[in-house]
Amino acid sequence: MTIEQEGTLEVNGHSLYTKSWLPDGPTKAKVLFIHGFSDHINRYNHFFEQLVARGIAVYGLDQRGWGRSVRKPGERGLTGPTMQVLADMAAFITPHLEDKSATALPVFVMGHSMGGGQVLTLACDPAYQDSVVKHVRGWLLESPFISFSPEETPSALKVMAGRLAGRLLPRHQLKHEIMVEHLTRDPAVRESIAADELMHNTGTLQGLAGLLDRTAALASGTVRPLGGGAMKALWIGHGTLDKTTWFEASKRYFDECTGEVKDREFRVYEGWYHQLHADGPDSEEFYKDVGDWILKRAEEEKTESKL
Template sequence: MNALRQSDQCHVLSCGLSWPFSPQTSFHFVLLISLLFNPLTALILSIHHTPIIRPIRMVLEQEGTLSISGAELYTKSWLPDGPVKAKLVFIHGFSDHINRYPAFFSHLASKDIAVYGFDQRGWGRSVKKPAEKGLTGPTTQVLSDIAAFLSQPHLLGSPGSQEPVFVMGHSMGGGQVLTFAAEPKYESLVKKARGFLLEAPFIGFSPEERPSWLKITLGRLAGRLMPHFQLVHKIAVENLTRDKHVQVSIKEDELMHDTGTLEGFAGLLDRTNDLQQGKMKLGKEGVVKSLWVGHGTADKTTWFEATKQWFEGCAGGVKDRTLKAYEGWFHQLHCDGECSGEFFEDVANWILERAGGEKEEVVKAEEAPKVQEVAAVPEVADEGSQKAEAKL
């Protein structure tokens, strides 16, 4: 499982065509053709020696397992082929797994940001038999798993990484990351992180997905009697992304099993309720150094308005904080069609701007939090879509 896999390397012409040769070989080839047909061009090329071909950055993918409290959890990393400027730990969402984000993670790695993730207990390749589907354990177990992963020596463990470490969560994973950051038990570990990022965090149900009060109450009661009872909860793929190809990919992915346990659902509901009611705050100054939140205003799975209300009322202890509203976007910002490249760049730039050192942590206390709005985007086409997706 620890085998190192390297993605195929190729070189690309300025016009975007694939080319199988190295830049140096290609330059000599072009020079030879120029000598035959246009000596003046050959002379200019030989003087400036400016290759018209540039190499694509190579991303290294490394798989493994990590033993945590009796469970063997699947891990994967996306690593730059050169010096690392920052590290990002990513926590996935409900009925999700870490291999659903290849385009996003490869982009970050190409920007010298190493990405580390794992399939959480009950999800993805960490499930070894049907009875383990959705078997996350209570919230205490979920947070303990996150802490154990972060405590590895190359991340936040003693002595810790030389490069700044950031922590990011998507959807349910975003709610878990927020709960972790607000939990006093893990304050010393949270302080070591350079910043936290949230993609469409599950702070509140969207009106389309909100269950009734009676259903929630009965579910909690049943969970106490049969905590490991499995229940299938499907989310309409049309509510996750506008990309038709991604919608098909979600339906065909057998690892996205849509199965939770009553105990797991109860924990998710409790975390969400605590966040929405303001019980989980980042109020202690200096614990969380920096915070970035991105959410689509047309998200039909988690509610943008709940995220905005939490950001405005519960993140006061973080002076360096930004909320970006993606106007008209759906739940999966990382694969909502061709526009997702903007999200890639937003995340990469925010991390790199804070990866330079402690001097960037100094933010004037009187500065208001940044709330960014973006223009509406057109409906995405079916062509050229990205196959990287996550769920709740």
């Protein structure tokens, strides 16, 4: 049985919608989840329930500008600059790291798509190494936005114009439609996405510029995990037929982390699309892979604490 609890997180006077999915029994680990562009946390219900069934508690929030954290149309896509995005995530994660007792649960941070790129950016930021990164047991990225897929790559002229406009009109809203047929192979999920009024496909010029900058930094290798074992473990899963974010970019980034992250795994989902958590019956395999990876490291953490 899954216990669901809703709440809010106050960050700099802004209220963000939060929700948790908790086991009705012993809990072995925590996962803090960051959703993707034009997405919201309640679209991952089935995935989270599968983790909860294995004793993994899940905590999520609708990011600033998305889902139930939007109270009026003018707030759609109003994420703020990258500095604000990272600060919101840190404010969400940090309270779960404050328990230093022997019974504290290991904490994992996971992000999907745009959220995956944000999570990776946070994990590589020197400003958060001591307060956040060193205390997280593992980082998981589902179809992370490290680079556009060839089908979605905007022209250089469009990118340049967008960044210039973002400096002049940062709060100007702009629609960016994501083709639902590129997200999942499941017809029922495609229909539910098209009918979901919370998935508004609206960004601001400032938010979109920040997204482009983060992606460019990740794709170029400028943003990488720091050495010294700050990032304890990394898992990346990506579908080979993802037409929203690029499989090849994720694999290249992973291969270049050899020296910084010793415990790492790249999971190839042959023929899968973008939403590994909602790609039809095959998604059961994804649920198992994620749960197995988390529980193995949670058990290792438990063993190490007894030594």
